[in-house]
Amino acid sequence: VIGPTALKSELLLGNYATYPDKGVTTILNAFQSTMGQDFNCTYEQNVDYYQPGQAPVASKDPAECCQTCTADPSCNFFTWWEGGCYLKKTDTGRRTSAGRVSGRCAPPQRKVVFANGCNDISCTDQSGFSAATKLVASADVAVVALGLDETIEREGKDRKTLDLPAGQYALVKALKAAGKPLVGVFIHGGTFTLQNLKTDLNGILDAWYPGQMGAFGISDVLFGKVNPAGRTAVTWYENTDDLPPMGHMNLYPDSAKGYKGITYRYSTATPDVPFGFGLSYTTFQYSNLKLIGGPTFKACDKINVTVDVQNTGNLTGDEVVQLYVKQPHASVPVPQVRLAAFERVSITSGSTAKVMLSVEPIFHSVVHETSNIYNGTWVVEAGQFEIYVGGGQPDFGPHLKVAATVSNTRSIDSCPGFN
Helix, strand or coil: CECHHHCCHHHHCCCCCCCCCCCCCCHHHHHHHHCCCCCCEEEEEEEEECCCCCCCEECCCHHHHHHHHHHCCCCCEEEEECCEEEEECCCCCEEEEEEEEEEEECCCCCCCCCECCCCCCCCCCCCCHHHHHHHHHCCCCEEEEEECCCCCCECCECCCCCCCCHHHHHHHHHHHCCCCCEEEEEECCCCCCCCCHHHHCCEEEECCCCCCCHHHHHHHHHCCCCCCCCCCCCCECCCHHHCCCCCCCCCCCECCCCECCCHHHHCCCCCCECCCCCCCCCCEEEEEEEEECCCEECCCCCEEEEEEEEECCCCCEEEEEEEEEECCCCCCCCCCCEEEEEEEEEECCCCEEEEEEEECHHHHCEEECCCCCCCCEEEECCEEEEEEEECCCHHHCCEEEEEEEECCCEEHHHCCCCC
16 A cells, blocks of 8 residues: 555545544555454553654554554554554664654564555655555555645635646656556545556546545455445546636637537546446346427426446446436537436446436527526427437547437426426
């Protein structure tokens, strides 16, 4: 396990979080628990192994400090004091100090080992890269924790770039040279550009700020206790320049100014990760997309479709079935694509589920301008529009398509039950 994020429990909580009374388990400690790591530390009360210049890592109690020391091949001794764990190679500087707890770790058979790589999330000091790479070379698989924290993103501190601190990209490149499978775990609020992470990481688990039990969730997914089915709810842009400058509020592309639009509905940029994307430990296949009662409908009708989804892999898993709408014949500018419905379904290996999704009129309506720019008129227009169903956006993966036709034009406000 590599990276300061793996040891900083407060990063899992995000901004404005109050530290829980029972503490927060770190990613490192959750991995140790999952793998059944043995811990054998002796403790001395009111003793400090004082070695000036050391920075602590967060730790809720001496026992957790023992766990952290056990994972660090260079740690034999530790001192715990007021939520901080000081890891030490020797016990030099031993002295009496009220309230501190020091200890020694008996040499364990380490199942999980740790190196910082970077001293903090800014990753400006690369002196730890060599030790981290050597540790990865001795392991079966490596997990590197990357991301952002409130020193980079928070209320009152906007980011000037979508990039991670440059040292984090460099750390991954250095670890890749060890030649072992490398999995990235992302802890963050806002998205960031992936750059070499797309090619240097063998797998990515995006955890956002996962909360006080989030480390166990991360561990459960990576160790196969849980088959994941999450989908990204935002677009991951490839470059900062893919977004217009701050203050430009028009969502649509503006070719005259070189702006590419904002969000999956309007952006013409090629994303690192498209809205709605996510992988599973199993695979799914779609077939038999059908309109119920169509293909022609009245403006206020709810349009239902069914689709067969087969789990073609070896594991039971959840699939997020997504339905998108395109309106190439609209009379006014509209989103290039929009999510209109979705359903998460659990399907056993080899089985097929018939899933029904519904398109409400609002999801294929358009906005006609009025004299009040803040209050346009929503209208369902007569004509044909396209329905796509699959495990993600239609322009970024396999999908099925069917066309529906609306027979009349009507204001959405006049549809029964609309509010």
